[in-house]
Amino acid sequence: MNQMAERMTRLGSESAMEVLGRAEALKAAGRPIINLGVGAPDFRTPPHIVDAGRQALADGWHGYTPAKGIADLREAVVWDIHNRQGVEANPDRVVIVPGGKPTMFFAMLMLGEPGVEILYPDPGFPIYRSMVEFSGATPVPFRLEEDKGFSFDPERVLSLINERTRLLILNSPANPTGGVVNREDLDALVAGLAEFPDLYVMSDEIYSRIVFKGIEHASLLEYESIRDRLIVLNGWSKTWAMTGWRLGWGLWPDSLIDGAERLQINANSCANAAVQIAAIEALRGPQEDVATMVDAFENRSSYISGALSDLRGISCQTPRGAFYAFPNIKGTGLGSNEMQNRLLDECDLAVVSGTSFGERGEGHIRLSCAASLEELEEAVDRIKGFLHTLPTDLSERKSQGEYV
Numbered sequence: 001m002n003q004m005a006e007r008m009t010r011l012g013s014e015s016a017m018e019v020l021g022r023a024e025a026l027k028a029a030g031r032p033i034i035n036l037g038v039g040a041p042d043f044r045t046p047p048h049i050v051d052a053g054r055q056a057l058a059d060g061w062h063g064y065t066p067a068k069g070i071a072d073l074r075e076a077v078v079w080d081i082h083n084r085q086g087v088e089a090n091p092d093r094v095v096i097v098p099g100g101k102p103t104m105f106f107a108m109l110m111l112g113e114p115g116v117e118i119l120y121p122d123p124g125f126p127i128y129r130s131m132v133e134f135s136g137a138t139p140v141p142f143r144l145e146e147d148k149g150f151s152f153d154p155e156r157v158l159s160l161i162n163e164r165t166r167l168l169i170l171n172s173p174a175n176p177t178g179g180v181v182n183r184e185d186l187d188a189l190v191a192g193l194a195e196f197p198d199l200y201v202m203s204d205e206i207y208s209r210i211v212f213k214g215i216e217h218a219s220l221l222e223y224e225s226i227r228d229r230l231i232v233l234n235g236w237s238k239t240w241a242m243t244g245w246r247l248g249w250g251l252w253p254d255s256l257i258d259g260a261e262r263l264q265i266n267a268n269s270c271a272n273a274a275v276q277i278a279a280i281e282a283l284r285g286p287q288e289d290v291a292t293m294v295d296a297f298e299n300r301s302s303y304i305s306g307a308l309s310d311l312r313g314i315s316c317q318t319p320r321g322a323f324y325a326f327p328n329i330k331g332t333g334l335g336s337n338e339m340q341n342r343l344l345d346e347c348d349l350a351v352v353s354g355t356s357f358g359e360r361g362e363g364h365i366r367l368s369c370a371a372s373l374e375e376l377e378e379a380v381d382r383i384k385g386f387l388h389t390l391p392t393d394l395s396e397r398k399s400q401g402e403y404v
Contacts, residue, residue: 012130016352016366019340023350034379036367037350039175039324041241043296046282046289049240053278061273067264069096069249070276076283077249084208087221095250095260096271096279100206103233103250105131106263107202110256111167112137119160120169121152122358123176123326125204128169129358137166143360146328149317150179154188158195167200168193173207173217176357176366177326178301178319180211183218190223200256202231206248209239209290211321212298221251228253238322239290240282245275297323300369300376307380312387323369326354330363332390339365347382 019037027033044050068074074091081089097103104127112118112135120128122141132139142157144150161168172181193199203220211217220230235248252260264270301319305327308316313331329339336353343349343365354361369376 007134007136010130010133010136012126012133014126014356016356019344019350019352022344026344026348031348033344033348033350034371034375034382035350036369036371036376036379037352038370039238039368040243040370041238041293041323042370042372043241043289043293045241045245046286048285049242049278049282052281052285053245053274056274056277061277063273065270065273065276067261067270068092068094069271070273070280073276073280073283074249076280077251080283081221081251085219085221087219089221089251093252093254093257095252095257095264096276097248097250097264098246098268098271100204100233100235100237100248101127102264102267103231103248103260104128104202104204105267106250106260107167107200107231107256108132108135108137109263110259111135111200115164116166117162117164118167118169119157119165121171121174123150123354123361123364124169124171124358125175126356126358128171138164140165141358141360144174144177144179146317148182148185149320150174150177150326151181151185152189154185154192157189158192161196161199165196165199167202169202169204170220171204173211173321175207175322176324176352176354176361178317178322178324180215180217180320183216186218186220186223190220190226193226197229200229200231200253201226202233204233206233206235207238207322208234210294210297210323212294212301212319215320217321229255231256236279236282241293242279242282245272245278247271247275247279297369300371300373301325303373304367304369304376304380307377308383311380311384312392313390314383314387319369325367325369326361326364327367328364332387334390336362336365343383343386347386349379349382 023035074094078089078091108131114136116137118132118137129139232251236242304325305316305318308327316327336355340353352366354364
């Protein structure tokens with residue numbers, strides 16, 4: 001007997017986690033798996049942060065905290081915002097949550113409902129669409145342009161907004177593309193948003209510290225004209241290799257902060273107390289480990305994009321941030337799902353199909369650069385060997401009705 005609510009049928013999943021499960025099962029069976037499917041840094045959390053968490057437990061941080069989070073941590077968040085963006089923020093509008101996803105979910109629950117449209121990037125993080133559909137709202141994708149380094153066309157985005165549009169989601173640096181939105185595109189978008197004063201914007205900036213040399217991360221917080229309707233999502237998982245610590249923060253406009261706090265109370269009560277103390281150390285303590293990680297991600301991303309582009313049938317934009325490469329595989333004659341499955345089954349290499357990130361992801365795969373350079377080199381060798389097994393004449397595959 002199935003008594004599950006109908007809305008559960010609208011809730012999607014995250015394909016990277018499904019690929020991880022398959023890869024781990026094969027690895028347990030003795031296969032030499034290289035896993036480039038999961039978006040988690042391969043570094044350990046910096047020792048001074050671990051020490052702060054351990055000390056917090058020893059000092060008795062075992063109980064509940066205020067729903068919004070410990071005051072000193074919220075002060076540290078706005079201190080960091082001021083330090084990096086030169087923007088003053090109010091700690092009373094910060095909610096500390098267990099990871100980045102609660103901020104997304106809270107936004108969807110407050111703003112999404114039947115009859116409402118929510119715009120999101122395609123290709124983009126799959127949980128955006130999943131949560132929009134769960135809320136009852138209609139998901140409306142906007143295209144990220146490969147030839148613009150996976151930025152967007154501001155005019156095209158603005159043309160999708162109508163009286164039903166309640167929320168626009170942006171993500172830069174981006175998962176899965178490694179793209180960073182150009183300031184010129186943000187300038188044009190924000191200028192156009194003046195025509196839609198009731199539209200909220202959520203800026204997912206979880207990778208904001210992972211940008212490469214010569215690339216600027218422009219935060220939407222820098223645009224005063226939209227701060228009264230801007231939700232900023234950020235956290236500790238990526239920057240400080242704290243994925244398993246589960247801690248993030250949302251900065252909310254005055255009109256939504258009470259709702260965000262009430263959702264936090266109902267969903268989580270509060271975030272982990274000792275982890276919040278460690279997070280203060282992450283923000284205010286030494287940052288050398290962050291710089292080391294970013295340099296490593298840049299070197300790996302540069303290698304993988306160049307090496308893949310040298311292979312038959314593949315081209316790859318050079319990532320500008322985050323730690324992903326999103327190569328175009330259309331020239332191989334394979335679709336994204338087939339490439340994902342065959343690389344895992346035949347080459348012991350886990351990657352994620354581009355279609356896991358939206359319809360515009362077809363013809364691409366995502367590789368995580370959160371792996372050693374040696375593993376990336378071996379991965380490229382395995383892909384190269386696999387491509388040599390494919391027909392050189394793509395017309396043979398076309399005649400069989402396969403993707404080209």
